[in-house]
Amino acid sequence: MRVALVVGDGRLQVKGSGRKESRVIDEMSQGGMLNTRTEALPQRAQQYVRMLAPEFNDTPHVKGTLSMARTDDPGSASTSFFICTGPAPSLDGKYTVFGQVVDGMGVVDAIDAAPVDGETPTQRIEVTKVTVRTE
Numbered sequence: 071m072r073v074a075l076v077v078g079d080g081r082l083q084v085k086g087s088g089r090k091e092s093r094v095i096d097e098m099s100q101g102g103m104l105n106t107r108t109e110a111l112p113q114r115a116q117q118y119v120r121m122l123a124p125e126f127n128d129t130p131h132v133k134g135t136l137s138m139a140r141t142d143d144p145g146s147a148s149t150s151f152f153i154c155t156g157p158a159p160s161l162d163g164k165y166t167v168f169g170q171v172v173d174g175m176g177v178v179d180a181i182d183a184a185p186v187d188g189e190t191p192t193q194r195i196e197v198t199k200v201t202v203r204t205e
Contacts, residue, residue, distance in 0.1 A: 097131075097158035099181045100139050100150060101197075122147045125166045131158040134171035134178065155182040169202075 111119070124144040131137060131154050139150035144164075153171060154161075155178060171178060177197060185192045 097156050097161075098152040098154050099178065100152040119148055121145055122166070125168075126163050127167055128163070129167040131161040131165070131167065133157065134175060135167055136169035136171065137161065138166040138168065140165070153178055153181075155179070 122138065122145070124140075124147070126144075129135070133154055133156050135154040135158075137152055137154070138147035139152050140147040147166060151168075181195055181197075184195055
């Protein structure tokens with residue numbers, strides 16, 4: 071199943087709690103790391119966090135692609151994911167693509183334009199509203 075993501079409603083919050091963007095580099099913005107949350111994940115939810123087997127596919131990494139982030143181990147994806155902010159063909163076939171931003175690319179562009187220190191945003195960036203739908 072693939073998902074379509076509507077990112078926000080034009081709102082981007084710089085401080086608060088929720089999903090934080092942890093890395094912003096040339097071709098992607100990464101979020102979903104549990105250690106970036108301002109509040110710990112509830113114990114009830116922690117039981118569902120596990121490493122995911124890779125599900126590589128032929129979907130290209132283009133602007134708006136959602137894909138699972140991982141370490142060098144292909145089976146290490148869990149909660150982190152990234153949104154491509156431009157074409158990233160070097161990632162094709164190496165990361166699990168699971169969706170596409172269908173509305174709200176202005177928010178993705180704003181994240182991409184945020185000031186960074188290395189790969190880390192200089193201010194906390196949070197997407198405050200996301201709608202996910204299956205297609």
